[in-house]
Amino acid sequence: MTLVLNKEDREERKKQLVQALALSDFSKVYKEADEIQRNHKQDIISIRAILEFSNYCKRQCIYCGLNCKNTKVVRYRMEPAEIIKESLKAKDAGYETIVLQSGEDLYYTAEMLGHIVKEVKKCGIVITLSCGERSFEEYAYLRSCGADRYLLKHETADPALYEYLHPCGTLEERTNCLRNLKKLGYETGSGFMIGLPNQTHETIAEDLLLLEDIGCDMAGIGPFISHPDTPLKHAENGSTEMTKRAVALARILLPNANLPATTSLGVIDNDEKNNLFSCGANVIMRKITPDTYKKYYEIYPSQLGQTDILKERRELETLISNLGKIPK
Ligand code: SAH
Numbered sequence: 001m002t003l004v005l006n007k008e009d010r011e012e013r014k015k016q017l018v019q020a021l022a023l024s025d026f027s028k029v030y031k032e033a034d035e036i037q038r039n040h041k042q043d044i045i046s047i048r049a050i051l052e053f054s055n056y057c058k059r060q061c062i063y064c065g066l067n068c069k070n071t072k073v074v075r076y077r078m079e080p081a082e083i084i085k086e087s088l089k090a091k092d093a094g095y096e097t098i099v100l101q102s103g104e105d106l107y108y109t110a111e112m113l114g115h116i117v118k119e120v121k122k123c124g125i126v127i128t129l130s131c132g133e134r135s136f137e138e139y140a141y142l143r144s145c146g147a148d149r150y151l152l153k154h155e156t157a158d159p160a161l162y163e164y165l166h167p168c169g170t171l172e173e174r175t176n177c178l179r180n181l182k183k184l185g186y187e188t189g190s191g192f193m194i195g196l197p198n199q200t201h202e203t204i205a206e207d208l209l210l211l212e213d214i215g216c217d218m219a220g221i222g223p224f225i226s227h228p229d230t231p232l233k234h235a236e237n238g239s240t241e242m243t244k245r246a247v248a249l250a251r252i253l254l255p256n257a258n259l260p261a262t263t264s265l266g267v268i269d270n271d272e273k274n275n276l277f278s279c280g281a282n283v284i285m286r287k288i289t290p291d292t293y294k295k296y297y298e299i300y301p302s303q304l305g306q307t308d309i310l311k312e313r314r315e316l317e318t319l320i321s322n323l324g325k326i327p328k
Contacts, residue, residue, distance in 0.1 A: 002032050003252060010209060017205035017249060026245055030279040033248035040255045041282045045325045047316050048128070048260075049090035049309070050099040052289040052297040053078040057103025059132070060167045061155075063193070063235075065227040065298045066103045072229050076293045077107060080116050087120040090288050093310045096328070097126040099151065099285065104132035114145035121146035128189070133173065136180045143184045150181045153191035153220055157206040161198060178214050189218030189258075194246055195238020196224050204246055212253050218283075219254065221246045222262030225300035240265060240272045244279060251280030258283050267302045277323055284320075286312055 003020055006012035020029055054077040057066045066073060078086070083100065090098045098120070102108070108131070117127055128149035129142060139150070154174050156162050162171040181188045192207040211219045223238030243265055250259055260283035266273040277284075288309050289297060295304060305312075320327040 003029055003249075005252065014202075014205045014209060017208055018201045020249060021201040021204055021242070021245055026241075026248070029245070029252070030248050033251040033280040034278050036251050036255050037280055037282060043325045044282065044328045045277055045320045045323075046097070046258065046283045046328050047095065047313065047320070048097045048099055048283060048285045049087075049093075049095040049288045049313075050101055050285045051078075051083065051086055051090070052101050052287065052293065053083045054102035054105045054108065055293075055297045056105040056107060057132075058106060059104050059169070062165055062167070062231040063196070063224060063227065065229060065300060067230060070229045073298065074296045076296055077105065078290075078293065080112055080119075083116050084119045086288060086290060087116075087125070088123055089309050091123045091125045093288075093313045095125065095288075095313065097128060097149075098288075099128040099130055101130035101151070102132075110134070110138040110141050114142055117142060117145040117147050128187075130189075133169070133177045136184075139177075139180055139186070140184055143186060147186070149187040149189060149218065151189035151191075151218065151220065152177055152181065153189075153193075154178065154207070154210055154214075155192055156196055156199065156203060157192065157210040158199070158203045161196060161203065165196065175210070175214065178216075182215055187217040187258075188214065189220065190214055190216045191218075191220030191222070191262075192246075193222060193224040193238060193264075194243045195236065197232070197235050204242070208246065208249055208253055211250060211257075216254065216257060218258040218260075219250050220260050220262050221250060222264035223268055225264050225267055225302075227298070227300050237268060240269045244272065244276055247276055248280040260285055263287075263302070264300060267300065274319070274323060277320075277325060284316060286316055288312075 130151035159171045261273045261276040261281040317327040
């Protein structure tokens with residue numbers, strides 16, 4: 001049995017996704033996702049560096065430890081010269097892609113970000129920006145400076161749940177940004193969380209279909225993890241099984257997409273994170289944020305080791321080889 005999704009009829013596809021998410025035995029779907037992954041991505045697992053250059057954020061997302069209402073966070077900003085210097089280290093360690101991520105921090109003007117992008121691009125690395133919502137003109141300018149990809153997760157495709165979680169924005173604003181990025185020729189990444197309060201299988205099916213509607217080139221799907229200094233401190237963490245199911249279905253819907261095994265999944269269960277490479281995921285990210293800052297970029301609680309860019313890259317390469325895959 002394979003999951004043949006109805007290509008013409010979105011409603012029918014949604015029904016099929018909802019049914020699949022509720023299966024008592026998901027093993028055949030995992031197998032199918034793995035086959036599609038092998039056909040489209042061979043056995044390659046891409047390793048990306050991520051530099052978290054500022055934890056200032058003007059937003060109030062009620063699940064995120066960096067939201068501006070959280071006064072317990074020690075805030076930091078890296079200056080452009082330091083961001084450039086650290087990014088170049090990633091290239092030297094063998095990374096082909098770097099993700100530059102921050103809270104939504106308007107200290108960095110488009111000109112500043114553009115300067116950083118231009119300087120870092122000189123070494124030939126692929127740049128993914130992940131700095132939140134900006135205007136069409138700013139995205140266009142950053143693209144013209146050389147930014148290749150942009151990561152902006154839609155978080156949830158349920159408009160009411162979206163507004164409950166994000167007192168500062170709407171789902172429409174978010175998806176408009178994603179459509180703008182796509183229009184500008186960015187490789188566009190969205191994604192969502194599993195286990196948000198009141199999320200149902202229908203919500204997850206809509207999340208998956210929204211990735212398809214936008215034409216996403218990447219999608220980060222990870223479990224929600226409760227942060228003690230946020231309004232969602234008493235909410236339960238998302239399920240690892242449901243996260244794996246959503247990633248496997250994303251692989252079936254979007255055969256060519258880059259799908260990371262998210263860091264948040266590793267926080268709950270590292271073995272499950274590795275298992276995801278044999279049911280849909282083909283990307284892994286490693287923080288290269290300097291130790292002085294890393295502990296303060298606490299979107300959700302996690303155990304962090306010391307940053308050693310080269311050593312950690314080699315360790316990941318070994319891990320991936322040991323899983324029978326090819327690190328890139
Ligand atoms: N400011 C950027 C980067 C956000 S942080 C932006 O708006 O895109 C990156 C991702 O971390 C978010 O998109 C969200 O999906 C995830 N995240 C935030 N809080 C989380 C939590 N408590 N549990 C799991 N994932 C979380």
